[in-house]
Amino acid sequence: MNPVGVFELWLPMLISAVLVFLVSWVFHVLLxxxxxxxxxxxxxxxxxxxMRDQKVGPGTYFFPYCKDLKGLSSDEMQEKFKRGPVGIMTVLPPGPPAMGKNLALWFLFALLIAFVSAYVAAVALPRGADYLSVHRVAGSVAITGFAASYISxxxxxxxxxxxxxxxxxxGIxxxxxxxxxxxxxxPA
Known part of the structure; x- marks a missing residue:
């Protein structure tokens, strides 16, 4: 048996990451x-x-904030929740969004998912496997990586x-x- 090595799959990893990057641009810019x-x-x-007066810095904030679960059931906290608003807020550093950095990280994320897909497919499938078998394994791994986290x-x-x-x-x-x-x- 001649198994497929994960680094033999560098070309599909790279091409799939580029395709994901380009199609995501279509989804987010053109449509x-x-x-x-x-x-x-x-x-x-x-x-x-x-927020500026209070010097709210970058980070994730939950409001109304409660330090521990015990305090969550207090009458005071329950009243704050009833009055609202209740939310989670992400504050970014001041300045324009760092689009170059974000796009580079997005491409690296697509490459990481392609690598994990390559690894699972290389372990699960033989050299010369048919198109549909490869598509099912690599595609399922990639769908999980791209889509599942948004549900939470x-x-x-x-x-x-x-x-x-x-x-x-x-993600699908x-x-x-x-x-x-x-x-x-x-690989054949």
Whole structure:
């Protein structure tokens, strides 16, 4: 038996990461599907001014905040929750978004998912495996990597399910591209 080595799959890893990167650009720049994902805060300038005055730095904040589970059941905390608002807020560093850095990290993430897909496919499938078998294994791994994490954002962080669904559908497309690339370029 002559098994497939994971680094033999460098070309499908690279091509699938490039395809995912390009198709994600289409989803996020050319198509209008994500324009409704976020909304402006009412009274944004006032809220931002208060945040600057309070020196709110980069990080993730939960409000109303409770230090421990024991305090969560106190009458005072329960009243804060009832009054609202209740939320999770991510604050980024001041300045324009670092798009170059974010795009580079996104490409590296796509490459990481391609690598994990290559590893699982190389362990699971023989050299010369048929297109559909390779597509199923590599694509399933990639779909899980690209799509599954968004579901927990709706479960635990309050992200609207409509937003999550968009990202899950995109993740399925990215996974199918990855699986298709591996099926096409699988070693004979």
């Amino acid at each position: 209008p599907i994500h324009r409704s994902d976020h909304a402006q805060l009412p009274g944004e300038e006032t809220i931002l001014s208060v 954002d709706s479960i635990w962080k309050g992200q609207r399910w409509s937003v999550t669904l968009k990202f899950v559908v995109e 497309v990215y996974g199918m591209l990855t699986g298709g690339t591996f099926g096409w370029l699988w």
